Amino acid sequence: MSERGNGNESLVEVKNVKTYFPIRKGLLQREVGAVHAVDDVTFAVSEGETLGLVGESGCGKSTLGRTIVRLLEPTEGSVVFEGRDISKLGTRSLRPLRREMQMIFQDPYASLNPRKRVGSIIGTPLAIHGYEKSQRRQRVQELLEKVGLSPEHYNRFPHEFSGGQRQRIGVARALALNPKLIVADEPVSALDVSIQSQMLNLLDDLQKELSLTYIFIAHDLGVVRHVSDRIAVMYLGKLVELSPAEDLYKRPIMPYTEALLSAVPIPDPDLAHQRERIVLQGDVPSPINPPSGCRFHPRCRYMTEICKEVEPPLVDYGRGHLAACHHPLNVDRETLERVRVSKGQTPASADEDARPQEPGKERARPIP
Ligand SMILES: Nc1ncnc2c1ncn2[C@@H]1O[C@H](COP(=O)(O)OP(=O)(O)OP(=O)(O)O)[C@@H](O)[C@H]1O
Numbered sequence: 001m002s003e004r005g006n007g008n009e010s011l012v013e014v015k016n017v018k019t020y021f022p023i024r025k026g027l028l029q030r031e032v033g034a035v036h037a038v039d040d041v042t043f044a045v046s047e048g049e050t051l052g053l054v055g056e057s058g059c060g061k062s063t064l065g066r067t068i069v070r071l072l073e074p075t076e077g078s079v080v081f082e083g084r085d086i087s088k089l090g091t092r093s094l095r096p097l098r099r100e101m102q103m104i105f106q107d108p109y110a111s112l113n114p115r116k117r118v119g120s121i122i123g124t125p126l127a128i129h130g131y132e133k134s135q136r137r138q139r140v141q142e143l144l145e146k147v148g149l150s151p152e153h154y155n156r157f158p159h160e161f162s163g164g165q166r167q168r169i170g171v172a173r174a175l176a177l178n179p180k181l182i183v184a185d186e187p188v189s190a191l192d193v194s195i196q197s198q199m200l201n202l203l204d205d206l207q208k209e210l211s212l213t214y215i216f217i218a219h220d221l222g223v224v225r226h227v228s229d230r231i232a233v234m235y236l237g238k239l240v241e242l243s244p245a246e247d248l249y250k251r252p253i254m255p256y257t258e259a260l261l262s263a264v265p266i267p268d269p270d271l272a273h274q275r276e277r278i279v280l281q282g283d284v285p286s287p288i289n290p291p292s293g294c295r296f297h298p299r300c301r302y303m304t305e306i307c308k309e310v311e312p313p314l315v316d317y318g319r320g321h322l323a324a325c326h327h328p329l330n331v332d333r334e335t336l337e338r339v340r341v342s343k344g345q346t347p348a349s350a351d352e353d354a355r356p357q358e359p360g361k362e363r364a365r366p367i368p
């Protein structure tokens with residue numbers, strides 16, 4: 001059945017998932033291409049874990065999140081939830097699963113119907129799943145309290161609330177049916193910095209109280225650091241690095257992660273001064289015609305010929321740290337040697353000229 005990670009049973013397994021959006025043209029609406037939004041992604045999330053999912057805008061984070069909770073059907077590959085393949089289930093078979101998997105959306109203004117009262121917004125999933133009216137009211141009021149609002153807010157409209165409070169309504173709605181998995185799609189990026197940490201604390205408390213599993217999507221590595229057990233980095237539809245959180249911050253292996261890390265603000269001005277800020281050149285290329293070889297090569301400062309030609313495989317560097325790069329950073333010679341000789345892990349494309357860093361001489365500085 002499921003694999004094991006972090007000592008716990010996997011709740012979700014994403015296996016070679018591709019989600020493409022067809023591009024159609026002309027009178028006959030012929031398919032002339034596709035947006036490769038998620039392109040062959042594999043990982044698992046354990047029960048009770050928080051997996052941070054980061055990457056620049058357009059790299060496919062939301063599409064992957066929506067595919068996992070089956071708001072989208074994967075083009076290829078499978079999503080396994082509690083040991084059951086749910087990738088091809090139809091609407092009817094999906095209904096009971098909707099209780100188990102919920103999403104919190106980025107924009108608390110757009111995601112709540114302005115014409116509906118709070119009671120109805122949070123109560124709708126309960127109504128769909130057969131709760132009686134009286135039970136619904138009680139449950140909604142309970143949920144309002146749980147997310148730090150008041151039961152008296154039941155009859156109010158969304159416009160009567162601040163951004164932070166609206167996001168709490170979104171959280172209450174997601175919690176209504178006692179889900180196991182919550183995909184939180186940039187839940188704090190629309191909020192003022194001053195209230196972001198309150199929201200993160202609320203999500204953290206709820207996770208402990210309700211044994212929730214989170215996939216937490218964010219643009220940058222700063223937000224997810226303190227909430228994630230592990231972090232997955234995406235670039236142009238690909239998973240390029242996956243690691244326990246602390247290890248990723250101390251020892252990024254893939255140059256894209258290094259660049260993302262260098263952009264995380266450091267509170268200490270002395271340290272901030274010392275750290276090199278890597279400015280990524282150019283925009284993210286189009287996911288319609290992604291670059292050959294390593295998709296990051298047009299913007300990578302370590303790029304060599306092989307990067308243009310051969311796609312680097314996702315290699316396990318030990319202790320759950322995986323990365324896809326021909327010139328891995330922060331990997332000692334011994335590990336590199338082990339990776340080269342280990343069966344099944346050897347990058348077919350291993351580059352003889354790769355110059356790994358010795359441990360201790362980390363190129364990317366950890367965030368204090
Ligand atoms: N319904 C759709 N139809 C066509 N293309 C889409 C659709 N949804 C997303 N895309 C495209 O797929 C790619 C990935 O989009 P996605 O929204 O998943 O990225 P993201 O990482 O969540 O970005 P952001 O950080 O801006 O939210 C983008 O190029 C986007 O334009």
Ligand code: SF4
Nearest residue numbers: 294297300307325326
């Ligand atoms: S494979 Fe090459 S281009 Fe890609 S991240 Fe590694 S060094 Fe850069």
Ligand SMILES: [Mg+2]
Nearest residue numbers: 061062063185
């Ligand atoms: Mg998104």
